[in-house]
Amino acid sequence: MRSIDLRISFFASTLLLLGTLTALLMSGRAAAEPYLAVEAGLKCAQCHVNPTGGGKRTAFGELYARNQISAQAVSLEPNSKPWTGDVTKWFATGADIRGGYDSVTVPNQSTESDFALTRATAYLDFIALPNLLQVYFDEKVAPDNVENREAYVLFTPHNGRYVVKAGQMFLPYGLRLQDDDAFVRQASGVSFRTPDDGIELGLELPKWSAQMAVTKGATDNGSDDRLSLSAVYVRPRWRVGASYNKNPDPLGDREMEAVFAGWKTGPIAWLAELDFITDQAPTTSQPSNQIYTSLIEGNWRIHKGHNLKVTYEFMNPFSHVAEDEQERYSAVWEYSPIQFVQSRVGIRRYNGIPNLAASNRNEWFAELHVYF
Amino acid sequence: MEGSNGSRRLARGFRALTRCATLVACAVAAASCGSGDGFGAGGSGGPLTPTFSSIQANVFTPICVTCHSGASAPHGLRLDGGNSYALLVGVPSDEQPSILRVKPNDPNNSYLVQKIQGTAASGERMPAGMPALPQATIDTIRQWITNGATNDTQASSAAIRVSSVSPLPGSTVTTLPASITVAFDREVNATTVDTTTFRLERSGGEGVFGNGNDVAITPASVTVPTTNTHSAVMSLTGIASANDTYRITLSGSGAAKILDLSGGALDGEYTGTLPSGNGTAGGDFVATFTVGTVQATLQSIQDNVFTPICSGCHTGTGTSLPGSMNLSNVTASRAALVSVASVEQPGVQRVAPSNSAGSYIVRKLQGDPGITGSRMPFGGQPLDQPTINAIRQWIDAGAP
Numbered sequence: 001m002r003s004i005d006l007r008i009s010f011f012a013s014t015l016l017l018l019g020t021l022t023a024l025l026m027s028g029r030a031a032a033e034p035y036l037a038v039e040a041g042l043k044c045a046q047c048h049v050n051p052t053g054g055g056k057r058t059a060f061g062e063l064y065a066r067n068q069i070s071a072q073a074v075s076l077e078p079n080s081k082p083w084t085g086d087v088t089k090w091f092a093t094g095a096d097i098r099g100g101y102d103s104v105t106v107p108n109q110s111t112e113s114d115f116a117l118t119r120a121t122a123y124l125d126f127i128a129l130p131n132l133l134q135v136y137f138d139e140k141v142a143p144d145n146v147e148n149r150e151a152y153v154l155f156t157p158h159n160g161r162y163v164v165k166a167g168q169m170f171l172p173y174g175l176r177l178q179d180d181d182a183f184v185r186q187a188s189g190v191s192f193r194t195p196d197d198g199i200e201l202g203l204e205l206p207k208w209s210a211q212m213a214v215t216k217g218a219t220d221n222g223s224d225d226r227l228s229l230s231a232v233y234v235r236p237r238w239r240v241g242a243s244y245n246k247n248p249d250p251l252g253d254r255e256m257e258a259v260f261a262g263w264k265t266g267p268i269a270w271l272a273e274l275d276f277i278t279d280q281a282p283t284t285s286q287p288s289n290q291i292y293t294s295l296i297e298g299n300w301r302i303h304k305g306h307n308l309k310v311t312y313e314f315m316n317p318f319s320h321v322a323e324d325e326q327e328r329y330s331a332v333w334e335y336s337p338i339q340f341v342q343s344r345v346g347i348r349r350y351n352g353i354p355n356l357a358a359s360n361r362n363e364w365f366a367e368l369h370v371y372f
Numbered sequence: 373m374e375g376s377n378g379s380r381r382l383a384r385g386f387r388a389l390t391r392c393a394t395l396v397a398c399a400v401a402a403a404s405c406g407s408g409d410g411f412g413a414g415g416s417g418g419p420l421t422p423t424f425s426s427i428q429a430n431v432f433t434p435i436c437v438t439c440h441s442g443a444s445a446p447h448g449l450r451l452d453g454g455n456s457y458a459l460l461v462g463v464p465s466d467e468q469p470s471i472l473r474v475k476p477n478d479p480n481n482s483y484l485v486q487k488i489q490g491t492a493a494s495g496e497r498m499p500a501g502m503p504a505l506p507q508a509t510i511d512t513i514r515q516w517i518t519n520g521a522t523n524d525t526q527a528s529s530a531a532i533r534v535s536s537v538s539p540l541p542g543s544t545v546t547t548l549p550a551s552i553t554v555a556f557d558r559e560v561n562a563t564t565v566d567t568t569t570f571r572l573e574r575s576g577g578e579g580v581f582g583n584g585n586d587v588a589i590t591p592a593s594v595t596v597p598t599t600n601t602h603s604a605v606m607s608l609t610g611i612a613s614a615n616d617t618y619r620i621t622l623s624g625s626g627a628a629k630i631l632d633l634s635g636g637a638l639d640g641e642y643t644g645t646l647p648s649g650n651g652t653a654g655g656d657f658v659a660t661f662t663v664g665t666v667q668a669t670l671q672s673i674q675d676n677v678f679t680p681i682c683s684g685c686h687t688g689t690g691t692s693l694p695g696s697m698n699l700s701n702v703t704a705s706r707a708a709l710v711s712v713a714s715v716e717q718p719g720v721q722r723v724a725p726s727n728s729a730g731s732y733i734v735r736k737l738q739g740d741p742g743i744t745g746s747r748m749p750f751g752g753q754p755l756d757q758p759t760i761n762a763i764r765q766w767i768d769a770g771a772p
Contacts, residue, residue: 181501189444249443279442
């Protein structure tokens with residue numbers, strides 16, 4: 001019994017030390033899916049049609065969700081083949097539907113609560129040449145009007161070693177977190193809200209995944225094209241990556257650098273990202289601005305089907321302004337009773353400047369996520 | 373066997389608690405970075421009013437700029453102070469090009485209003501990921517558009533200037549004030565006002581700057597009050613008062629300088645009149661004030677200098693100096709000094725109104741070269757510089 005206690009004590013101390021050091025070095029934020037890749041020791045391309053992650057799941061991704069993430073796998077019919085998204089050899093589909101209840105409390109204001117369909121997206125994957133050429137669509141179908149999020153031709157020669165993507169796409173930059181409101185996503189402007197038009201070249205090696213995208217940028221104002229570079233080195237228990245983004249603009253260029261990592265300690269999958277963003281002013285008489293954001297997130301697979309996600313985020317939005325830093329704390333419990341269904345219950349605490357009440361709000365939410 | 377199972381359950385439970393504690397501990401440790409106290413944030417620009425500058429300071433800058441900034445701003449819409457007006461008013465929406473983002477006099481057909489009300493045909497309600505703006509805020513923005521959506525930050529094409537300073541430049545005060553307040557002729561970019569661009573020094577006792585013994589004052593704070601974003605306040609709480617000449621500097625040139633909301637630099641040159649400036653953006657504002665016992669009035673000078681120090685010799689008795697000059701009271705001193713030719717140097721007035729440099733009393737008190745006889749006070753300690761400055765200021769004010 002004493003040896004068990006000692007092992008536990010050593011284990012806990014090591015975790016605490018690693019976590020604390022990482023937190024102090026990186027600071028950070030919460031809520032994302034890349035932890036699943038870290039947990040499995042796989043690259044994004046393993047589970048998603050989009051090699052940089054997000055959107056429609058591959059057949060492997062569907063099976064992983066069924067067999068590894070869910071508490072219980074159910075069959076659609078007795079002895080039927082599990083759902084993989086493949087409708088025919090030439091067409092595959094999928095969807096993500098999220099909705100639920102959220103409650104927001106802003107200091108000195110009444111609490112506002114709401115039931116809402118957050119987002120429903122449908123994925124259409126037309127396979128012209130299996131494992132070589134496909135046309136992919138990611139469409140937001142609700143709420144409100146239909147919006148095209150991604151639409152591109154995907155060319156994957158040499159058995160997927162090379163990737164060519166042309167059309168409208170999400171840019172490769174940092175961790176592709178599901179939570180667009182995470183500080184690193186808000187500040188970088190690279191999120192599921194902001195696709196861009198252009199071309200992306202990718203390289204998928206056994207231990208490496210790298211992308212270079214040239215896109216038109218946020219506005220078609222005659223400025224030079226936007227350049228995005230990202231690379232990640234993936235090992236079974238850890239990964240480390242870096243991203244760079246240069247966005248020329250007549251009103252002032254933006255340059256962004258990010259370093260990110262993921263690693264496992266026992267049943268906990270960690271994510272961390274640190275971003276440096278520089279917004280140049282259009283003239284030298286005006287100061288440039290640096291933005292610093294970071295995130296650290298721990299995902300504890302408590303039991304099959306259950307995940308506890310705790311996140312800390314930090315942002316300094318104006319480098320030349322004193323005492324304007326913001327923080328966000330999140331704790332989210334994710335429960336996947338069966339494949340296709342995930343429930344999420346979470347709380348978030350914003351800690352911002354006192355003269356802006358909304359930056360000090362508290363939120364709690366319950367979300368139902370249906371996917372296939 | 374049962375005991376073994378119990379131990380395993382206990383160990384599992386303890387392990388679970390440990391993991392949970394680890395996650396929490398990491399979050400708490402990370403929290404040591406801390407959020408800002410808003411001290412220097414341009415997060416609030418005073419009460420929200422239907423003016424562009426107020427909406428910028430209270431809504432766009434603190435709420436929207438997190439996403440809508442830089443070259444990656446969604447739909448190219450930058451909402452920082454330097455760009456927002458030009459990208460909003462009269463500009464077609466990127467999501468719905470048939471609708472202007474802000475259509476002056478028509479809030480219902482302004483896409484900005486539709487987005488913050490959640491009635492736009494495209495995309496989600498703004499601000500994304502945050503609570504909806506309070507209805508009062510939306511109403512104020514609507515009112516600004518109804519009023520024509522003018523840009524009050526560009527009411528003048530001239531550069532931002534200093535319109536007043538407290539304490540007054542050139543004045544003498546008896547003790548160091550608790551704060552120095554500077555007013556500008558328009559809203560200042562709060563992010564550019566700090567201890568680098570708003571500075572205070574004292575001369576080191578002799579009233580001369582730049583000779584190696586200047587003393588930089590570290591203020592308790594430098595802020596742009598949220599209740600008046602046309603001003604800046606340097607708090608001197610906790611700073612010991614010393615009788616000396618103090619110099620206020622507001623940077624309008626160099627790498628760090630004070631800017632208005634449009635990014636224009638301070639037109640700060642000061643030559644004795646306010647507002648400051650020479651009509652061209654860029655240039656430091658430099659002005660001095662004095663802390664001393666003596667005020668720049670004849671009564672104060674009489675009470676603190678002439679009566680206690682000078683009137684022992686300058687009694688008004690006899691026909692030759694020092695007795696012939698009567699400095700025993702205000703009336704006598706005025707009669708003996710103001711516009712009266714010096715006996716020692718008849719070509720120079722003892723006090724030449726509005727001309728301290730040409731007043732013989734100043735030259736005698738300073739011990740300037742070329743004076744006849746001895747420096748005053750005869751046989752005593754020279755007056756300190758703040759006291760001399762006060763006498764000079766009284767003379768320069770016309771010797772009233």
